[in-house]
Amino acid sequence: MASHAIVQSDVEFFWLSFIAYSAACLLYVVFLAVGRKKISFAATGLMGIGLVLQTMAIILRSVAAHHLPLTNMFEYISLFAWFAAILYFVSLKVYRMQIIGAFISPVIFMLMASASLLPKDMSIRLMPALHSYWLQIHVSVAALGESAFVVGFAANIMYFIKKALPQDSAFGNRMPDLKKLDLVSYKAVTVGYPLFTIGALFAGAIWAEQAWGTFWSWDPKEVGSLIVWLVYTAYLHARLVRGWVGTRAIVLSSIGFLCTLLTFFANLVLGGLHAYG
Amino acid sequence: MIKALKKAGEFFGSIRVAIILLIIITAVSFFGVIIPQELPQELYIHKWGSMAGRAMLTAGMDHVFSTFWFYLLLALFCCNILVCSSTRLWKNARNSVRKSFLPGKSSFGQFRHSMTLSSKKESRAAQEAVVAYLKKHLYSVKVQHGEAGVQIAARKGLLKDTGSLVFHISIVILLAGGLVGTRYGYSVVKQLNKGQVTAVPGRSFLVRCDWFKLERNDDGSIREYLSKLTVLSPEGSPVVDKIIAVNDPLTFQGIRFYQSSYGQDPEKASDVALRISGPALPGQGFDGTVPYDSVFRLPNTDITVLATGFIPDFIIDMETRQASSRSEEPNNPAVKVMLFRGKDTLYNHWAFFKFPEQHAENKAYKVIVDSYTPSYYTGIQIRRNPGEPVIWFGILCMTLGILAVFYISRRSLWILIESKPAGNSEITLGWTSSKAAGDSQKDFEKTGASLKEILR
Numbered sequence A: 001m002a003s004h005a006i007v008q009s010d011v012e013f014f015w016l017s018f019i020a021y022s023a024a025c026l027l028y029v030v031f032l033a034v035g036r037k038k039i040s041f042a043a044t045g046l047m048g049i050g051l052v053l054q055t056m057a058i059i060l061r062s063v064a065a066h067h068l069p070l071t072n073m074f075e076y077i078s079l080f081a082w083f084a085a086i087l088y089f090v091s092l093k094v095y096r097m098q099i100i101g102a103f104i105s106p107v108i109f110m111l112m113a114s115a116s117l118l119p120k121d122m123s124i125r126l127m128p129a130l131h132s133y134w135l136q137i138h139v140s141v142a143a144l145g146e147s148a149f150v151v152g153f154a155a156n157i158m159y160f161i162k163k164a165l166p167q168d169s170a171f172g173n174r175m176p177d178l179k180k181l182d183l184v185s186y187k188a189v190t191v192g193y194p195l196f197t198i199g200a201l202f203a204g205a206i207w208a209e210q211a212w213g214t215f216w217s218w219d220p221k222e223v224g225s226l227i228v229w230l231v232y233t234a235y236l237h238a239r240l241v242r243g244w245v246g247t248r249a250i251v252l253s254s255i256g257f258l259c260t261l262l263t264f265f266a267n268l269v270l271g272g273l274h275a276y277g
Numbered sequence B: 001m002i003k004a005l006k007k008a009g010e011f012f013g014s015i016r017v018a019i020i021l022l023i024i025i026t027a028v029s030f031f032g033v034i035i036p037q038e039l040p041q042e043l044y045i046h047k048w049g050s051m052a053g054r055a056m057l058t059a060g061m062d063h064v065f066s067t068f069w070f071y072l073l074l075a076l077f078c079c080n081i082l083v084c085s086s087t088r089l090w091k092n093a094r095n096s097v098r099k100s101f102l103p104g105k106s107s108f109g110q111f112r113h114s115m116t117l118s119s120k121k122e123s124r125a126a127q128e129a130v131v132a133y134l135k136k137h138l139y140s141v142k143v144q145h146g147e148a149g150v151q152i153a154a155r156k157g158l159l160k161d162t163g164s165l166v167f168h169i170s171i172v173i174l175l176a177g178g179l180v181g182t183r184y185g186y187s188v189v190k191q192l193n194k195g196q197v198t199a200v201p202g203r204s205f206l207v208r209c210d211w212f213k214l215e216r217n218d219d220g221s222i223r224e225y226l227s228k229l230t231v232l233s234p235e236g237s238p239v240v241d242k243i244i245a246v247n248d249p250l251t252f253q254g255i256r257f258y259q260s261s262y263g264q265d266p267e268k269a270s271d272v273a274l275r276i277s278g279p280a281l282p283g284q285g286f287d288g289t290v291p292y293d294s295v296f297r298l299p300n301t302d303i304t305v306l307a308t309g310f311i312p313d314f315i316i317d318m319e320t321r322q323a324s325s326r327s328e329e330p331n332n333p334a335v336k337v338m339l340f341r342g343k344d345t346l347y348n349h350w351a352f353f354k355f356p357e358q359h360a361e362n363k364a365y366k367v368i369v370d371s372y373t374p375s376y377y378t379g380i381q382i383r384r385n386p387g388e389p390v391i392w393f394g395i396l397c398m399t400l401g402i403l404a405v406f407y408i409s410r411r412s413l414w415i416l417i418e419s420k421p422a423g424n425s426e427i428t429l430g431w432t433s434s435k436a437a438g439d440s441q442k443d444f445e446k447t448g449a450s451l452k453e454i455l456r
Helices: A002-034 A037-065 A073-095 A100-117 A133-164 A178-211 A220-240 A247-270 B002-012 B015-034 B041-048 B050-059 B061-066 B068-097 B105-110 B123-136 B159-184 B388-407 B437-455
Strands: B113-119 B140-145 B150-156 B186-192 B197-199 B206-216 B222-232 B238-245 B250-252 B255-277 B286-291 B303-311 B314-317 B322-325 B334-341 B344-352 B366-384 B411-419 B425-433
Touching: A002 A037, A002 A073, A002 A100, A037 A073, A037 A100, A073 A100, A073 A133, A073 A178, A100 A133, A133 A178, A133 A247, A178 A220, A178 A247, A178 B388, A220 A247, A220 B015, B002 B015, B002 B068, B015 B061, B015 B068, B041 B050, B041 B061, B050 B061, B061 B068, B068 B159, B105 B411, B105 B425, B113 B437, B123 B140, B123 B150, B123 B411, B123 B425, B123 B437, B159 B388, B186 B255, B206 B255, B206 B366, B222 B250, B222 B255, B222 B366, B238 B250, B238 B255, B255 B303, B255 B334, B286 B303, B303 B322, B334 B366, B344 B366, B425 B437
Parallel strands: none
Antiparallel strands: B113 B425, B140 B150, B150 B411, B186 B366, B197 B206, B206 B222, B222 B238, B250 B255, B255 B286, B255 B366, B303 B334, B314 B322, B334 B344, B411 B425
16 A cells, blocks of 8 residues: 555656746746846746656656666656756756747646556566666667657757747847757767667677567667667768858757657557567 | 778778768668568568569678678678777877977967966966966966976866767677677577476587466466576586576586576376365365375375376377377367276376366276476576676677767866066967867856956
8 A cells, every 4th residue: 555655656756846947938928029137947847847847757766666767658758757867957057048948848848748548557476578787778878868859859949930930030039059059969869879879789789689589670660769879970970070060060969869759659550679669 | 002002991990981981880780670581582572573572682781780792791890990990099099198398488379269368466476376277176287487488288087088988999899799799609598397307509518497477467478488597517416507588597617507488288287186086085185286296195095196298189089099188279188097006007087187087986086187387498598708807808898989979078278377577477278179079169268267367
């Protein structure tokens, strides 16, 4: 009964954090329209509250389940949103651009909304293949890498919007300049790419070797991750060696992010060895 | 001719070709995901129609990742990486380690980031102060005395370019490891019952399954499945044993044994719970579990029992009196129970788990079967992958390489210190960095400010 009570409260904290993130998202939209600094401060504050509440939810769930909550799509997507929120605050510390929140918070909102629709049952009993510490390493490092791609994508969206707006529009002036957005987008990829390579591809391959007896089996999710890696690899080469900056580079990295999203949900549609929940 | 070859090689090792190859491999992989792989050929024809289906099969779209043209594509990609590594990346790595001095003061004009400071210190003291500062900040420093003055070449983050070289070559290592594994390795799955021994392909030793166990959670879901394996020498003596589970294989002489699956043998049971009574049986009778297919002596008697011939879906041919199974489903499970005393058969009847009272007694004995434990076999994947050490090496190289490329930034600083007639000196700085322009400028300004401070 005691563990049941904790389960309840972890989902409650999830809903509370979802509400805080949604409110933050709403305030950011208002900020984009009105441009008052105070509103963006309030929105960032709400994001922070959401992050704290979600951290509570994750801790409670870990305690109740006796393992990190990484074992079904609800847990994975909320973790993804949690990392994205953390990376927003990291980028805030580095770039001091609260406005990035206006573009990350909708992504977090969408992630939390899709997580909220999924079954939230806790699996205390894992299937035998998941009995491995590689579960923690593989899933959390991959999710951290993918959340960095989310931050990059938020910068890409801002880039496209700023580019489409007429010069000297009040709205456009509220946004950072194109060069800076391009740089944020690139930086996010340089943070995400090594994490994704090590977490999704290598840790996954090592674990697969232990559990399934093969490093690589061309499972749909494996190929999906390979595609993500190939696209971002092309992006990095185009940028670093051939000097792609601006729109061309932003388009390529956005394709990378769309592949990430497709791969992220691929196991729900295509099945394969990653169809665990 | 040689010139043309050289030009072709240059083109082949170019980034342009690399990006084109990346795009093609991405597109092929994409098709490999949306077209289900390794299905029976008829299904492709059924789904995409005769024309398109046949075309797809001819192109090998049903097994994209093992077609010769996919291998060719990967081979081209490897060649591109190797050409690129042996030219551009090698040059970068070598140059980053070498410390070169600039030909003269005019060369400082070429830097995007440069500045000139003046110091009240004389040249010698200024040099010492600058070198001490740079060493403290982990730069590798080289000094040259020339006509124009003292030149200092300082660098930091030298491993970045080496990391990039290692990273690229490790892709080739990984693919080579994969190829060795597919070409020279094998993987077979064997279904073993308790006590069964199997040969290992390409090796003289044998492996025996001592037991298989399913562990369940309290809700009935499976928590773990385990097999105890014993490696036997060709003569049959045990060499090593281990209880293997999913995620915990046994490795012996380059062969790895994985717990890969399990299943139920429909024609067998592993034990039978039954009750034996009757006037001829002394005492209370027997109530307990007996092993399947092996003779068991009832306690405190001279009577032995044998439960054998398990049939999952019992049917009997009335003419021939031959019992057989209608299916593999346990719809009407039955087992033959026999009682013996010495050579005499005391009892010999089919017993039905769903109808325990049917045909259950003769004059002297009554046998009621209560339940049986299904017989599970274990699925052991036996694998040899001679590419494994190569793959581990590749993963290690690529991890180190990627960390070096992304988390080390290379900074090069050139400093010229000129003596001025008044006993003071003038210092010119030139700076390059692998960081993005804005960050590079910030770093340079910070370093410049520190140097200005110590040269005051």
